[in-house]
Amino acid sequence: MNLDSIGEWIRTHYTSNVTPEIDGQEVTLFGWVQEIRDLGGIRFIILQDREGTIQITIPKKRISPEVLGKSDLLQKRFSIAVKGTVKKTNMTPRGIEVIPNEIKILSEATPQLPIDITGKTPANIEARLDARPLDLCQDQNLATFKIQHTTLEAIRSFLFQKGFLEVHTPRIIASATEGGAELFTVDYFGQKAYLAQSPQLYKEELILSFEKVFEVGPFFRAEESHTRRHLSEFVSVDIEEAFANAQDVMQLLEQVIHHACITVKEKCAGELSVIKYKFEVPTVPFKRLTYDQVLDDLKKQDVKVPWGEDIPTEAFRVLGKLYPFFYFITDWPTNAKAFYIKPREDKPEVCEGFDLMWRYIELVSGGTRISQKEQLIQRLKEKGLNPESFKYHLQAFDYGMPPHAGWAIGLERLTMILTGKKNIREVTLYPRDRVRLTP
RNA sequence: GCCCAGGUAGUAUAGUUCGGUCUAGUAUAUGCGGCUGUCGCCCGCAGGACCCGGGUCCGAAUCCCGGCCUGGGCGCCA
Structure with missing residues (x-):
């Protein structure tokens, strides 16, 4: 896969700094794909950084083909950069989501991770320590x-x-x-x-x-x-x-x-x-x-x-x-x-x-x-x-x-x-x- | 160092009592397909495992022996 260069992008917010008060602003986020939930016509990407997570929402028919194409390639643990617009909503637990205007893939990850990082099937301490960075x-x-x-x-x-x-x-x-x-x-x-x-x-x-x-x-x-x-x-x-x-x-x-x-x-x-x-x-x-x-x-x-x-x-x-x-x-x-x-x-x-x-x-x-x-x-x-x-x-x-x-x-x-x-x-x-x- | 328990897909587990439809089940993860408001999303399909070596037996994931590895307890300490 061709990875993107970080270029001139600079992080404007950690996930935790994105709040309903900045509704409508454009933010630049860096982090990792924690989870992807694809419902068909709409796709949700959970972006994680060290401060927490935020939902990147991709309504497939109302988003640019470039962004949609990029989001097709994403997998868990890819490190990515997202430039997007903050949107206030009552449909997420945190009351906000980000609609991406541009996505960069900065690095890939192996598809089958050694442990489950979402906590659905918690691994034993031994398996976790073997994969400690993850x-x-x-x-x-x-x-x-x-x-x-x-x-x-x-x-x-x-x-x-x-x-x-x-x-x-x-x-x-x-x-x-x-x-x-x-x-x-x-x-x-x-x-x-x-x-x-x-x-x-x-x-x-x-x-x-x-x-x-x-x-x-x-x-x-x-x-x-x-x-x-x-x-x-x-x-x-x-x-x-x-x-x-x-x-x-x-x-x-x-x-x-x-x-x-x-x-x-x-x-x-x-x-x-x-x-x-x-x-x-x-x-x-x-x-x-x-x-x-x-x-x-x-x-x-x-x-x-x-x-x-x-x-x-x-x-x-x-x-x-x-x-x-x-x-x-x-x-x-x-x-x-x-x-x-x-x-x-x-x-x-x-x-x-x-x-x-x-x-x-x-x-x-x-x-x-x-x-x-x-x-x-x-x-x-x-x-x-x-x-x-x-x-x-x-x-x-x-x-x-x-x-x-x-x-x-x-x-x-x-x-x-x-x-x-x-x-x-x-x-x-x-x-x-x-x-x-x-x- | 001593004592106890245990090693089954990437992960977590069922099955081991008392060997035989186990062709090894399930969940999750992965791959493919479908789905416009998910948040442990959902649905369908697919691939994926019995720690290693020896033994008993018609037949071993299951019983026996040895090894390796792991977890926990003690001692010692923070």
Whole structure:
């Protein structure tokens, strides 16, 4: 087929900007053919762009042969340009349609698409991910990722306003920084290197100079997780703040979450209705439970967790039913948390680490950090880690490391909460998990 | 790593219990034809599938064994 050149055409409106108020105006629209309904004497073409859809109406006897001929060639997913006249009508859901004066075909598409993009025969997540570029054209997915975008925009602007600097730390690192999680190895010019599991150590070092920093970026876990809430590559929203403790950053965190919820609810009303999801903006402050209280609550539900142990998923599911919203868990046993979390001064077996939960999902993890070098070395040893391999990090503690605290939000998990999606891969453009490395 | 479930047209499914009109059904998508107000348009026609390998059997989509792949749960974590 001979494709048309875009020439001098410039988009005048997105589909969403075409309203009954501009009845009679000529508009230039760019987008894709979503659907064609040909009734014989009249043909309806649904044009989709990133903002929505609009109906292009072609009454065959009352339209130029050139336009009719062009419209004969159209198929689903062709990208097209339409110059046409806006017509007010009560025969379409949006109250307008566009009668084309000229149509350009800018690119073709394969006739048999790998998935149904109209939603009549919804494909499984696996088939959808295999055809992800096409899958993302579905309005539900557009809406989901616009919500994610808005969430991040809200968090960023909130943190900027609170005086945080956005930073970027290395993804390629020399040694296994935190212990615990398995890391991916990379060949770094013949030297063994790793993909970072978190920016933890770097952001702590950075508060020495910048005091309040945050970073949004991907991190990597080589765990063979096989659940709906784990990825091998996920986006973390990390903050670290100097001269602050867990209480301070918990307050900041609940404000951030609150602000994100409000913003999404206000700015994404349309997107939320596309995905048919409603949520209530949480009230602050969030409920704060201590680890001991949680164990008590679980005991009453006949779920026994020995003190000192991490809380298993099964127990979290029970807890999530008891507290079906956001809640903090504080005062964890020191040994259940990472080595850099500060033990309480009055009660060292308990630490100043916290988790922010949403139902059974661990959404955020954070705490007051250890700022004394000797104590940090002590904790490293207790965790079976070698202080020698942390010497570059430990040097920061020779240069006046102030008390500090921070946290890390799992962006995809937050998006799940704000969209009601039950599989983390739904809210990840190109998810990486135990079995998926493509596309 | 461990445990459970499952692989049927492009997509989504029925059929598998207890092997036999299954020549594998349906919807949607695709192609062709028809239709002037559709919006999950409608109507007609056509093409299109039993994950791979082995075994049992007169006969396997169906039963057995092995493999591959996928989904889900646990552990670990955000």
